[in-house]
Amino acid sequence: MNAPILQARGLMRHFITNKPLFGAPSIVQAVNGVDFEIIEGETFAIVGESGCGKSTLARLLSHLIEASEGSVIYDGREISGLTGAELRDLRREMQFIFQDPFSSLNPRMTVGALIGEPLRIHKIGTPAERRAKVAELLRKVGLRPEHADRYPHEFSGGQRQRIGIARALATGPRIVIGDEPVSALDVSIQAQVVNILEDLKDEFGLTLIIIAHDLAVIRHVADRVAVMYLGEIVELGEAAEVFAAPAHPYTEALLSAIPIPATGARKVQTKIEGDPPNPISPPSGCRFHTRCTYVQDICRTERPQLRDMDQGRRVACHFADNMSLEGIRTDNQARPPAVARRFARYSAARASMTANTESAKLEKEE
Structure with missing residues:
Protein backbone atom coordinates (compact mmCIF):
# COMPACT_ATOMS: atom_id res chain seq x y z
CA MET A 1 0.00 0.00 0.00
CA ASP A 223 -11.56 2.87 -4.05
CA ARG A 224 -12.60 4.15 -0.62
CA VAL A 225 -15.53 6.22 0.52
CA ALA A 226 -16.22 8.52 3.49
CA VAL A 227 -19.85 9.19 4.42
CA MET A 228 -20.57 12.61 5.97
CA TYR A 229 -23.55 13.71 8.02
CA LEU A 230 -23.96 17.18 9.50
CA GLY A 231 -20.25 18.01 9.39
CA GLU A 232 -18.94 14.66 10.67
CA ILE A 233 -17.75 11.44 9.05
CA VAL A 234 -19.99 8.59 10.18
CA GLU A 235 -18.50 5.76 8.09
CA LEU A 236 -15.28 5.23 6.17
CA GLY A 237 -13.95 2.17 4.36
CA GLU A 238 -13.36 0.32 1.13
CA ALA A 239 -16.09 1.27 -1.34
CA ALA A 240 -16.93 -2.35 -2.17
CA GLU A 241 -17.41 -3.21 1.51
CA VAL A 242 -19.39 -0.07 2.34
CA PHE A 243 -21.76 -0.61 -0.58
CA ALA A 244 -22.13 -4.33 0.13
CA ALA A 245 -22.66 -4.07 3.90
CA PRO A 246 -23.27 -0.55 5.27
CA ALA A 247 -22.49 -0.43 8.99
CA HIS A 248 -24.15 2.90 9.82
CA PRO A 249 -27.92 3.52 9.57
CA TYR A 250 -27.36 6.72 7.58
CA THR A 251 -25.20 4.87 5.03
CA GLU A 252 -27.87 2.20 4.76
CA ALA A 253 -30.53 4.80 4.00
CA LEU A 254 -28.39 6.57 1.39
CA LEU A 255 -27.62 3.33 -0.42
CA SER A 256 -31.22 2.17 -0.37
CA ALA A 257 -32.15 5.30 -2.32
CA ILE A 258 -30.03 4.25 -5.33
CA PRO A 259 -32.39 3.29 -8.20
CA ILE A 260 -32.06 -0.27 -9.51
CA PRO A 261 -33.15 -1.61 -12.92
CA ALA A 262 -36.58 -3.21 -13.17
CA THR A 263 -35.29 -6.78 -13.13
CA GLY A 264 -37.76 -8.17 -10.63
CA ALA A 265 -35.23 -8.12 -7.79
CA ARG A 266 -36.67 -6.99 -4.48
CA LYS A 267 -35.13 -4.05 -2.67
CA VAL A 268 -35.63 -3.04 0.95
CA GLN A 269 -36.25 0.70 1.14
CA THR A 270 -34.89 2.44 4.23
CA LYS A 271 -36.45 5.86 4.63
CA ILE A 272 -34.99 8.82 6.50
CA GLU A 273 -37.73 10.79 8.19
CA GLY A 274 -37.52 14.57 8.47
CA ASP A 275 -34.89 17.10 7.41
CA PRO A 276 -31.28 17.38 8.61
CA PRO A 277 -31.02 19.28 11.93
CA ASN A 278 -29.83 22.87 12.06
CA PRO A 279 -25.99 22.93 12.07
CA ILE A 280 -26.16 25.98 14.35
CA SER A 281 -27.62 23.81 17.13
CA PRO A 282 -26.94 20.15 16.29
CA PRO A 283 -28.57 17.41 18.40
CA SER A 284 -26.82 16.08 21.47
CA GLY A 285 -25.26 12.64 21.35
CA CYS A 286 -25.31 11.08 17.90
CA ARG A 287 -26.21 13.76 15.37
CA PHE A 288 -28.25 11.26 13.36
CA HIS A 289 -30.40 10.05 16.26
CA THR A 290 -33.33 12.35 15.43
CA ARG A 291 -33.82 10.51 12.11
CA CYS A 292 -32.46 7.03 12.91
CA THR A 293 -34.62 3.91 12.75
CA TYR A 294 -32.54 2.12 15.38
CA VAL A 295 -32.24 4.95 17.94
CA GLN A 296 -31.72 3.97 21.59
CA ASP A 297 -31.32 6.03 24.77
CA ILE A 298 -27.52 6.09 24.57
CA CYS A 299 -27.74 7.64 21.09
CA ARG A 300 -29.49 10.72 22.50
CA THR A 301 -26.92 11.43 25.18
CA GLU A 302 -23.50 10.09 24.15
CA ARG A 303 -21.68 11.03 20.97
CA PRO A 304 -20.29 7.92 19.18
CA GLN A 305 -16.63 8.06 18.18
CA LEU A 306 -15.40 7.11 14.71
CA ARG A 307 -13.77 3.81 15.68
CA ASP A 308 -12.05 1.00 13.83
CA MET A 309 -13.86 -2.16 12.84
CA ASP A 310 -12.53 -5.04 10.77
CA GLN A 311 -10.83 -4.68 7.36
CA GLY A 312 -10.11 -0.96 7.68
CA ARG A 313 -13.71 0.08 8.31
CA ARG A 314 -14.35 3.01 10.66
CA VAL A 315 -17.87 3.67 11.90
CA ALA A 316 -19.38 6.24 14.29
CA CYS A 317 -22.28 4.21 15.69
CA HIS A 318 -22.81 2.76 19.17
CA PHE A 319 -24.20 -0.43 17.66
CA ALA A 320 -21.92 -0.94 14.66
CA ASP A 321 -20.41 -4.06 16.25
CA ASN A 322 -23.70 -5.83 16.86
CA MET A 323 -26.08 -4.71 14.16
CA SER A 324 -26.36 -5.87 10.56
CA LEU A 325 -27.56 -3.18 8.15
CA GLU A 326 -28.55 -5.13 5.08
CA GLY A 327 -30.71 -2.45 3.49
CA ILE A 328 -29.86 -2.70 -0.21
CA ARG A 329 -29.10 -6.40 -0.56
CA THR A 330 -31.36 -8.41 -2.88
CA ASP A 331 -32.05 -12.12 -2.73
CA ASN A 332 -30.33 -12.93 -6.01
CA GLN A 333 -27.02 -11.17 -5.19
CA ALA A 334 -24.07 -13.32 -4.19
CA ARG A 335 -22.36 -12.10 -1.04
CA PRO A 336 -18.57 -12.10 -0.63
CA PRO A 337 -17.43 -14.48 2.16
CA ALA A 338 -16.43 -11.63 4.50
CA VAL A 339 -19.80 -9.98 4.05
CA ALA A 340 -21.67 -13.27 4.56
CA ARG A 341 -19.83 -13.84 7.85
CA ARG A 342 -20.72 -10.33 9.02
CA PHE A 343 -24.39 -10.84 8.19
CA ALA A 344 -24.49 -14.16 10.04
CA ARG A 345 -22.80 -12.66 13.10
CA TYR A 346 -25.03 -9.60 13.34
CA SER A 347 -28.45 -10.80 12.14
CA ALA A 348 -29.68 -11.95 15.56
CA ALA A 349 -28.60 -8.68 17.20
CA ARG A 350 -30.36 -6.61 14.56
CA ALA A 351 -33.57 -8.60 14.95
CA SER A 352 -33.44 -8.02 18.70
CA MET A 353 -32.86 -4.27 18.29
CA THR A 354 -35.66 -3.94 15.74
CA ALA A 355 -38.04 -5.77 18.08
CA ASN A 356 -37.12 -3.46 20.96
CA THR A 357 -37.67 -0.39 18.78
CA GLU A 358 -41.08 -1.58 17.61
CA SER A 359 -42.07 -2.45 21.18
CA ALA A 360 -41.12 1.04 22.35
CA LYS A 361 -43.20 2.60 19.58
CA LEU A 362 -46.25 0.51 20.52
CA GLU A 363 -45.91 1.45 24.19
CA LYS A 364 -45.70 5.12 23.25
CA GLU A 365 -48.82 4.89 21.07
CA GLU A 366 -50.77 3.14 23.83
Whole structure:
Protein backbone atom coordinates (compact mmCIF):
# COMPACT_ATOMS: atom_id res chain seq x y z
CA MET A 1 0.00 0.00 0.00
CA ASN A 2 1.25 3.48 -0.88
CA ALA A 3 1.93 6.07 1.80
CA PRO A 4 -0.70 8.70 2.70
CA ILE A 5 -0.42 11.78 0.53
CA LEU A 6 -3.05 13.85 2.35
CA GLN A 7 -4.23 13.69 5.97
CA ALA A 8 -6.88 15.54 7.97
CA ARG A 9 -6.39 15.72 11.73
CA GLY A 10 -9.19 17.09 13.92
CA LEU A 11 -10.27 19.33 11.06
CA MET A 12 -12.95 21.89 11.92
CA ARG A 13 -14.51 24.84 10.14
CA HIS A 14 -17.10 26.98 11.91
CA PHE A 15 -18.75 29.99 10.26
CA ILE A 16 -20.04 32.94 12.27
CA THR A 17 -23.40 34.23 11.06
CA ASN A 18 -24.32 37.89 10.90
CA LYS A 19 -24.78 39.37 14.35
CA PRO A 20 -28.49 39.80 15.17
CA LEU A 21 -29.97 42.98 16.59
CA PHE A 22 -29.99 41.48 20.07
CA GLY A 23 -27.78 38.70 21.39
CA ALA A 24 -24.61 37.02 20.21
CA PRO A 25 -23.98 35.80 16.63
CA SER A 26 -24.56 32.13 15.89
CA ILE A 27 -21.91 29.62 14.88
CA VAL A 28 -22.52 27.17 12.02
CA GLN A 29 -20.56 23.93 12.53
CA ALA A 30 -19.92 23.12 8.86
CA VAL A 31 -17.09 20.64 9.50
CA ASN A 32 -16.61 19.30 12.98
CA GLY A 33 -13.61 17.16 14.01
CA VAL A 34 -12.85 15.22 10.80
CA ASP A 35 -10.02 12.67 10.74
CA PHE A 36 -8.91 10.56 7.77
CA GLU A 37 -6.03 9.96 5.39
CA ILE A 38 -5.89 9.57 1.62
CA ILE A 39 -3.51 7.09 0.01
CA GLU A 40 -1.50 8.21 -3.00
CA GLY A 41 -2.96 6.94 -6.27
CA GLU A 42 -6.44 6.10 -4.99
CA THR A 43 -9.86 7.52 -5.80
CA PHE A 44 -11.31 8.74 -2.51
CA ALA A 45 -14.98 9.74 -2.42
CA ILE A 46 -16.76 11.95 0.12
CA VAL A 47 -20.54 11.51 0.00
CA GLY A 48 -23.62 12.71 1.85
CA GLU A 49 -26.73 14.85 1.63
CA SER A 50 -26.66 18.44 0.46
CA GLY A 51 -25.51 20.68 3.30
CA CYS A 52 -23.54 18.00 5.16
CA GLY A 53 -20.20 19.83 4.72
CA LYS A 54 -18.69 18.00 1.72
CA SER A 55 -17.75 21.09 -0.29
CA THR A 56 -16.45 22.91 2.76
CA LEU A 57 -14.23 19.92 3.54
CA ALA A 58 -12.92 19.89 -0.04
CA ARG A 59 -11.98 23.57 0.22
CA LEU A 60 -10.24 22.94 3.52
CA LEU A 61 -8.19 20.13 2.01
CA SER A 62 -7.08 22.34 -0.88
CA HIS A 63 -6.46 25.36 1.38
CA LEU A 64 -9.04 27.49 -0.42
CA ILE A 65 -10.35 28.38 3.04
CA GLU A 66 -8.63 28.27 6.43
CA ALA A 67 -9.55 25.74 9.11
CA SER A 68 -10.94 26.94 12.44
CA GLU A 69 -9.06 24.13 14.18
CA GLY A 70 -7.08 21.05 13.23
CA SER A 71 -4.59 20.51 10.45
CA VAL A 72 -4.19 19.30 6.87
CA ILE A 73 -0.95 17.47 6.13
CA TYR A 74 0.14 17.16 2.50
CA ASP A 75 3.06 14.85 1.72
CA GLY A 76 4.22 15.01 5.34
CA ARG A 77 3.98 18.82 5.61
CA GLU A 78 1.40 20.92 7.42
CA ILE A 79 -0.21 23.28 4.87
CA SER A 80 -2.30 25.46 7.18
CA GLY A 81 -0.94 28.98 7.20
CA LEU A 82 0.99 28.73 3.93
CA THR A 83 1.26 32.00 2.03
CA GLY A 84 3.11 33.50 -0.92
CA ALA A 85 5.44 31.25 -2.89
CA GLU A 86 4.77 28.21 -0.69
CA LEU A 87 1.03 28.45 -1.29
CA ARG A 88 1.63 28.92 -5.03
CA ASP A 89 3.72 25.74 -5.09
CA LEU A 90 0.90 23.89 -3.32
CA ARG A 91 -1.59 25.11 -5.93
CA ARG A 92 0.58 23.60 -8.65
CA GLU A 93 0.36 20.14 -7.05
CA MET A 94 -3.27 20.28 -5.89
CA GLN A 95 -5.91 21.37 -8.39
CA PHE A 96 -9.70 21.79 -8.20
CA ILE A 97 -12.56 20.94 -10.59
CA PHE A 98 -15.62 22.99 -9.69
CA GLN A 99 -19.24 21.89 -9.80
CA ASP A 100 -20.52 24.48 -12.27
CA PRO A 101 -18.30 24.41 -15.35
CA PHE A 102 -19.70 27.70 -16.69
CA SER A 103 -19.31 29.96 -13.65
CA SER A 104 -15.78 28.63 -13.05
CA LEU A 105 -14.60 29.76 -16.51
CA ASN A 106 -13.96 33.44 -17.27
CA PRO A 107 -16.29 34.26 -20.19
CA ARG A 108 -13.92 36.99 -21.42
CA MET A 109 -11.04 34.55 -21.98
CA THR A 110 -10.60 32.04 -24.77
CA VAL A 111 -10.29 28.36 -23.94
CA GLY A 112 -6.61 28.47 -24.83
CA ALA A 113 -6.02 31.35 -22.44
CA LEU A 114 -8.00 29.62 -19.66
CA ILE A 115 -6.01 26.39 -19.89
CA GLY A 116 -2.73 28.19 -20.42
CA GLU A 117 -3.19 30.59 -17.51
CA PRO A 118 -1.90 28.13 -14.83
CA LEU A 119 1.16 27.49 -17.01
CA ARG A 120 1.82 31.23 -17.27
CA ILE A 121 1.30 31.86 -13.54
CA HIS A 122 3.70 29.08 -12.58
CA LYS A 123 6.17 30.07 -15.34
CA ILE A 124 6.03 26.64 -16.99
CA GLY A 125 7.54 26.57 -20.51
CA THR A 126 7.86 29.16 -23.25
CA PRO A 127 4.80 30.68 -24.99
CA ALA A 128 5.18 28.18 -27.85
CA GLU A 129 5.49 25.26 -25.41
CA ARG A 130 2.40 26.44 -23.56
CA ARG A 131 0.37 26.53 -26.76
CA ALA A 132 1.52 23.01 -27.57
CA LYS A 133 0.62 21.88 -24.05
CA VAL A 134 -2.87 23.39 -24.37
CA ALA A 135 -3.44 21.56 -27.65
CA GLU A 136 -2.27 18.30 -26.08
CA LEU A 137 -4.58 18.68 -23.07
CA LEU A 138 -7.56 19.46 -25.31
CA ARG A 139 -6.96 16.23 -27.20
CA LYS A 140 -6.71 14.23 -23.99
CA VAL A 141 -10.14 15.43 -22.78
CA GLY A 142 -11.80 14.72 -26.13
CA LEU A 143 -11.75 18.20 -27.69
CA ARG A 144 -9.92 19.52 -30.74
CA PRO A 145 -6.89 21.86 -30.67
CA GLU A 146 -8.77 24.51 -32.72
CA HIS A 147 -11.22 24.84 -29.84
CA ALA A 148 -8.53 26.86 -28.06
CA ASP A 149 -9.65 29.97 -30.00
CA ARG A 150 -13.28 29.77 -28.87
CA TYR A 151 -15.00 31.13 -25.75
CA PRO A 152 -16.74 29.11 -22.98
CA HIS A 153 -20.29 30.13 -24.06
CA GLU A 154 -19.75 28.35 -27.38
CA PHE A 155 -19.58 24.94 -25.68
CA SER A 156 -22.09 22.60 -24.07
CA GLY A 157 -22.03 21.82 -20.34
CA GLY A 158 -20.14 18.57 -20.85
CA GLN A 159 -17.56 20.26 -23.07
CA ARG A 160 -17.09 23.06 -20.54
CA GLN A 161 -16.43 20.51 -17.82
CA ARG A 162 -13.81 18.88 -20.07
CA ILE A 163 -12.19 22.31 -20.37
CA GLY A 164 -12.19 22.55 -16.57
CA ILE A 165 -10.52 19.15 -16.34
CA ALA A 166 -7.86 20.18 -18.89
CA ARG A 167 -7.16 23.35 -16.93
CA ALA A 168 -6.81 21.35 -13.68
CA LEU A 169 -4.26 19.05 -15.33
CA ALA A 170 -2.18 21.83 -16.89
CA THR A 171 0.36 22.16 -14.08
CA GLY A 172 0.89 18.41 -13.66
CA PRO A 173 -0.74 18.08 -10.22
CA ARG A 174 -0.51 15.09 -7.92
CA ILE A 175 -4.01 15.58 -6.45
CA VAL A 176 -7.18 16.61 -8.26
CA ILE A 177 -10.29 17.43 -6.21
CA GLY A 178 -13.62 17.26 -8.02
CA ASP A 179 -16.48 19.03 -6.23
CA GLU A 180 -19.60 17.40 -7.72
CA PRO A 181 -17.85 17.33 -11.13
CA VAL A 182 -20.77 15.69 -12.98
CA SER A 183 -23.87 16.73 -11.00
CA ALA A 184 -24.63 19.69 -13.31
CA LEU A 185 -24.46 17.51 -16.45
CA ASP A 186 -27.02 15.41 -18.28
CA VAL A 187 -27.07 11.76 -17.27
CA SER A 188 -25.94 10.72 -20.75
CA ILE A 189 -22.84 12.93 -20.41
CA GLN A 190 -21.93 12.04 -16.83
CA ALA A 191 -20.51 8.63 -17.72
CA GLN A 192 -18.28 10.17 -20.41
CA VAL A 193 -16.79 12.72 -18.00
CA VAL A 194 -16.30 10.08 -15.29
CA ASN A 195 -14.52 7.80 -17.77
CA ILE A 196 -12.26 10.69 -18.81
CA LEU A 197 -11.32 11.32 -15.16
CA GLU A 198 -10.54 7.65 -14.59
CA ASP A 199 -8.44 7.37 -17.76
CA LEU A 200 -6.48 10.52 -16.95
CA LYS A 201 -5.97 9.37 -13.38
CA ASP A 202 -4.25 6.22 -14.64
CA GLU A 203 -2.28 8.06 -17.31
CA PHE A 204 -0.97 10.83 -15.04
CA GLY A 205 -0.77 8.84 -11.78
CA LEU A 206 -3.21 11.15 -10.03
CA THR A 207 -4.88 10.91 -6.65
CA LEU A 208 -8.56 11.74 -7.11
CA ILE A 209 -10.84 13.15 -4.41
CA ILE A 210 -14.45 13.14 -5.57
CA ILE A 211 -17.20 15.01 -3.72
CA ALA A 212 -20.63 13.68 -4.68
CA HIS A 213 -24.14 12.84 -3.63
CA ASP A 214 -24.78 10.53 -6.60
CA LEU A 215 -23.81 7.18 -5.11
CA ALA A 216 -24.46 5.33 -8.37
CA VAL A 217 -21.45 7.17 -9.84
CA ILE A 218 -19.27 6.69 -6.76
CA ARG A 219 -20.00 2.98 -6.67
CA HIS A 220 -18.10 2.46 -9.94
CA VAL A 221 -15.12 4.80 -9.52
CA ALA A 222 -14.13 5.02 -5.83
CA ASP A 223 -11.56 2.87 -4.05
CA ARG A 224 -12.60 4.15 -0.62
CA VAL A 225 -15.53 6.22 0.52
CA ALA A 226 -16.22 8.52 3.49
CA VAL A 227 -19.85 9.19 4.42
CA MET A 228 -20.57 12.61 5.97
CA TYR A 229 -23.55 13.71 8.02
CA LEU A 230 -23.96 17.18 9.50
CA GLY A 231 -20.25 18.01 9.39
CA GLU A 232 -18.94 14.66 10.67
CA ILE A 233 -17.75 11.44 9.05
CA VAL A 234 -19.99 8.59 10.18
CA GLU A 235 -18.50 5.76 8.09
CA LEU A 236 -15.28 5.23 6.17
CA GLY A 237 -13.95 2.17 4.36
CA GLU A 238 -13.36 0.32 1.13
CA ALA A 239 -16.09 1.27 -1.34
CA ALA A 240 -16.93 -2.35 -2.17
CA GLU A 241 -17.41 -3.21 1.51
CA VAL A 242 -19.39 -0.07 2.34
CA PHE A 243 -21.76 -0.61 -0.58
CA ALA A 244 -22.13 -4.33 0.13
CA ALA A 245 -22.66 -4.07 3.90
CA PRO A 246 -23.27 -0.55 5.27
CA ALA A 247 -22.49 -0.43 8.99
CA HIS A 248 -24.15 2.90 9.82
CA PRO A 249 -27.92 3.52 9.57
CA TYR A 250 -27.36 6.72 7.58
CA THR A 251 -25.20 4.87 5.03
CA GLU A 252 -27.87 2.20 4.76
CA ALA A 253 -30.53 4.80 4.00
CA LEU A 254 -28.39 6.57 1.39
CA LEU A 255 -27.62 3.33 -0.42
CA SER A 256 -31.22 2.17 -0.37
CA ALA A 257 -32.15 5.30 -2.32
CA ILE A 258 -30.03 4.25 -5.33
CA PRO A 259 -32.39 3.29 -8.20
CA ILE A 260 -32.06 -0.27 -9.51
CA PRO A 261 -33.15 -1.61 -12.92
CA ALA A 262 -36.58 -3.21 -13.17
CA THR A 263 -35.29 -6.78 -13.13
CA GLY A 264 -37.76 -8.17 -10.63
CA ALA A 265 -35.23 -8.12 -7.79
CA ARG A 266 -36.67 -6.99 -4.48
CA LYS A 267 -35.13 -4.05 -2.67
CA VAL A 268 -35.63 -3.04 0.95
CA GLN A 269 -36.25 0.70 1.14
CA THR A 270 -34.89 2.44 4.23
CA LYS A 271 -36.45 5.86 4.63
CA ILE A 272 -34.99 8.82 6.50
CA GLU A 273 -37.73 10.79 8.19
CA GLY A 274 -37.52 14.57 8.47
CA ASP A 275 -34.89 17.10 7.41
CA PRO A 276 -31.28 17.38 8.61
CA PRO A 277 -31.02 19.28 11.93
CA ASN A 278 -29.83 22.87 12.06
CA PRO A 279 -25.99 22.93 12.07
CA ILE A 280 -26.16 25.98 14.35
CA SER A 281 -27.62 23.81 17.13
CA PRO A 282 -26.94 20.15 16.29
CA PRO A 283 -28.57 17.41 18.40
CA SER A 284 -26.82 16.08 21.47
CA GLY A 285 -25.26 12.64 21.35
CA CYS A 286 -25.31 11.08 17.90
CA ARG A 287 -26.21 13.76 15.37
CA PHE A 288 -28.25 11.26 13.36
CA HIS A 289 -30.40 10.05 16.26
CA THR A 290 -33.33 12.35 15.43
CA ARG A 291 -33.82 10.51 12.11
CA CYS A 292 -32.46 7.03 12.91
CA THR A 293 -34.62 3.91 12.75
CA TYR A 294 -32.54 2.12 15.38
CA VAL A 295 -32.24 4.95 17.94
CA GLN A 296 -31.72 3.97 21.59
CA ASP A 297 -31.32 6.03 24.77
CA ILE A 298 -27.52 6.09 24.57
CA CYS A 299 -27.74 7.64 21.09
CA ARG A 300 -29.49 10.72 22.50
CA THR A 301 -26.92 11.43 25.18
CA GLU A 302 -23.50 10.09 24.15
CA ARG A 303 -21.68 11.03 20.97
CA PRO A 304 -20.29 7.92 19.18
CA GLN A 305 -16.63 8.06 18.18
CA LEU A 306 -15.40 7.11 14.71
CA ARG A 307 -13.77 3.81 15.68
CA ASP A 308 -12.05 1.00 13.83
CA MET A 309 -13.86 -2.16 12.84
CA ASP A 310 -12.53 -5.04 10.77
CA GLN A 311 -10.83 -4.68 7.36
CA GLY A 312 -10.11 -0.96 7.68
CA ARG A 313 -13.71 0.08 8.31
CA ARG A 314 -14.35 3.01 10.66
CA VAL A 315 -17.87 3.67 11.90
CA ALA A 316 -19.38 6.24 14.29
CA CYS A 317 -22.28 4.21 15.69
CA HIS A 318 -22.81 2.76 19.17
CA PHE A 319 -24.20 -0.43 17.66
CA ALA A 320 -21.92 -0.94 14.66
CA ASP A 321 -20.41 -4.06 16.25
CA ASN A 322 -23.70 -5.83 16.86
CA MET A 323 -26.08 -4.71 14.16
CA SER A 324 -26.36 -5.87 10.56
CA LEU A 325 -27.56 -3.18 8.15
CA GLU A 326 -28.55 -5.13 5.08
CA GLY A 327 -30.71 -2.45 3.49
CA ILE A 328 -29.86 -2.70 -0.21
CA ARG A 329 -29.10 -6.40 -0.56
CA THR A 330 -31.36 -8.41 -2.88
CA ASP A 331 -32.05 -12.12 -2.73
CA ASN A 332 -30.33 -12.93 -6.01
CA GLN A 333 -27.02 -11.17 -5.19
CA ALA A 334 -24.07 -13.32 -4.19
CA ARG A 335 -22.36 -12.10 -1.04
CA PRO A 336 -18.57 -12.10 -0.63
CA PRO A 337 -17.43 -14.48 2.16
CA ALA A 338 -16.43 -11.63 4.50
CA VAL A 339 -19.80 -9.98 4.05
CA ALA A 340 -21.67 -13.27 4.56
CA ARG A 341 -19.83 -13.84 7.85
CA ARG A 342 -20.72 -10.33 9.02
CA PHE A 343 -24.39 -10.84 8.19
CA ALA A 344 -24.49 -14.16 10.04
CA ARG A 345 -22.80 -12.66 13.10
CA TYR A 346 -25.03 -9.60 13.34
CA SER A 347 -28.45 -10.80 12.14
CA ALA A 348 -29.68 -11.95 15.56
CA ALA A 349 -28.60 -8.68 17.20
CA ARG A 350 -30.36 -6.61 14.56
CA ALA A 351 -33.57 -8.60 14.95
CA SER A 352 -33.44 -8.02 18.70
CA MET A 353 -32.86 -4.27 18.29
CA THR A 354 -35.66 -3.94 15.74
CA ALA A 355 -38.04 -5.77 18.08
CA ASN A 356 -37.12 -3.46 20.96
CA THR A 357 -37.67 -0.39 18.78
CA GLU A 358 -41.08 -1.58 17.61
CA SER A 359 -42.07 -2.45 21.18
CA ALA A 360 -41.12 1.04 22.35
CA LYS A 361 -43.20 2.60 19.58
CA LEU A 362 -46.25 0.51 20.52
CA GLU A 363 -45.91 1.45 24.19
CA LYS A 364 -45.70 5.12 23.25
CA GLU A 365 -48.82 4.89 21.07
CA GLU A 366 -50.77 3.14 23.83
